Amino acid sequence: SSTYPPLTRSPLSAPSHPRDGLWRQALVERCVGRRLDPLTGRIYHLTADPPPPEVLPRLVQRSDDSPATLRRRLAGYQGNLPAVL
Numbered sequence: 001s002s003t004y005p006p007l008t009r010s011p012l013s014a015p016s017h018p019r020d021g022l023w024r025q026a027l028v029e030r031c032v033g034r035r036l037d038p039l040t041g042r043i044y045h046l047t048a049d050p051p052p053p054e055v056l057p058r059l060v061q062r063s064d065d066s067p068a069t070l071r072r073r074l075a076g077y078q079g080n081l082p083a084v085l
Contacts (some may be wrong), residue, residue, distance in 0.1 A: 024074065031070045035059035 033046045037055055044051040044059060053058060063069075 027074070028067055028070055031065050032061075032067060034062065034065045036062055 030045065030048070033048065034044060035044050035051070037044065037051065037059055038060075039058060044055070
């Protein structure tokens with residue numbers, strides 16, 4: 001017998017419960033907090049993987065790390081998801 005509960009929906013299915021929208025918030029936070037060090041090419045995150053203080057002034061936010069870009073990507077994901085499932 002399995003110790004895991006049976007799946008009631010595909011793990012890839014679109015969120016159907018309001019709390020499932022939390023993954024969107026987490027994606028936005030991850031995206032907008034990313035910064036690139038143009039000198040080394042390293043990606044930092046301002047809260048999850050902060051850079052050393054001496055690196056912080058030279059960090060740049062990539063143009064595709066914006067809430068608007070992420071919304072477009074998520075809309076494409078949601079639009080294509082039924083074809084994949």
